[in-house]
Amino acid sequence: xxxxxxxxxxxxxxxxxxxxxxxxxxxxxxxxxxxxxxxxxxxxxxxxxxxxxxxxxxxxxxxxxxxxxxxxxxxxxxxxxxxxxxxxxxxxxxxxxxxxxxxxxxxxx
Amino acid sequence: xxxxxxxxxxxxxxxxxxxxxxxxxxxxxxxxxxxxxxxxxxxxxxxxxxxxxxxxxxxxxxxxxxxxxxxxxxxxxxxxxxxxxxxxxxxxxxxxxxxxxxxxxxxxxxxx
Numbered sequence: 001x002x003x004x005x006x007x008x009x010x011x012x013x014x015x016x017x018x019x020x021x022x023x024x025x026x027x028x029x030x031x032x033x034x035x036x037x038x039x040x041x042x043x044x045x046x047x048x049x050x051x052x053x054x055x056x057x058x059x060x061x062x063x064x065x066x067x068x069x070x071x072x073x074x075x076x077x078x079x080x081x082x083x084x085x086x087x088x089x090x091x092x093x094x095x096x097x098x099x100x101x102x103x104x105x106x107x108x109x
Numbered sequence: 110x111x112x113x114x115x116x117x118x119x120x121x122x123x124x125x126x127x128x129x130x131x132x133x134x135x136x137x138x139x140x141x142x143x144x145x146x147x148x149x150x151x152x153x154x155x156x157x158x159x160x161x162x163x164x165x166x167x168x169x170x171x172x173x174x175x176x177x178x179x180x181x182x183x184x185x186x187x188x189x190x191x192x193x194x195x196x197x198x199x200x201x202x203x204x205x206x207x208x209x210x211x212x213x214x215x216x217x218x219x220x221x
Binding site for chain 2 (some may be wrong): 049
């Protein structure tokens, strides 16, 4: 069946360093790849997305890259801050999304 | 103020009971979704609906039922056939396939 794998499951970085989270997907028909940030007990919030006709997208300190041939996409956060600490989820799909299992990011002050 | 509203925020269910979780949106979105989130895990799709009066099973539909009689509403019933219903339930909606979901604030269901 359709599957999205996400790594790592936990990630600790020093404030100011970069963080990278990687996902792979199985359904070659997927054409939309969003990333969500979820704080404890809260709803997931969309932070950035990318469509299949684009290889890279950047929004201030956040960027996403997509390699459709390898079925691989990544989230890059630069100059991390303590408020970036949260769980991050990748997803892939078309009319419905399959989510990865999440990455708990801790930014150490 | 446009958005997607889930109620109640907390729900307790006794063994053998059916309970219904409410999801209402005023965003004029066609598609609506129900996901289940267990501690430390990702979101798993229960049911989704792309249009009124039509819905499809997701990956873990057993023990759940839904209806989509109105565009704005997509209630989820957790039946007694769902043996492990304790989880955080998230409802989402989307305008079309080129956009991400808008999530509700969730309902935390606990079996007592």
